[in-house]
Amino acid sequence: MGYRMINGVAHRVLDIGCNNINQKKKEVSRNTSFNEALKNEIEKINYTISKHAEIRLKEINFNKQDMKNIEKGFKLAEEKGSKNSLMIYKDLALITSIKNRTVITAISRERAKENIYTNIDSVVVL
Structure with a gap:
């Protein structure tokens, strides 16, 4: 070899x-x-999930259908030319890198209150 x-x-x-x-x-x-x-x-899911986001999504019991819906969000953001996006899905805010096709972190509604999210160029509501 x-x-x-x-x-x-x-x-x-x-x-x-x-x-x-x-x-x-x-x-x-x-x-x-x-x-x-x-x-x-x-x-197959055509995006990756960071360890940090994976831990939080396991706590929420994300299923395959939820993952497919997030895939739709990636496609929508990609079509519009987004690079970094905030996806709102159910009671979650997902910070994503569209360019790298990665879910960086997941934030529940309770934790998301009174926070500022910077360096994003789009918001996708699913």
């Missing part, structure tokens, strides 16, 4: 004659249909 530098980043190169990749492709194609694979890709 070796490494190849591409644009300053080291990438692993498998040994010639290694059939693990071909074997895995065959296993995936046998086990899942195209529709199942497409559905799985669509359901």
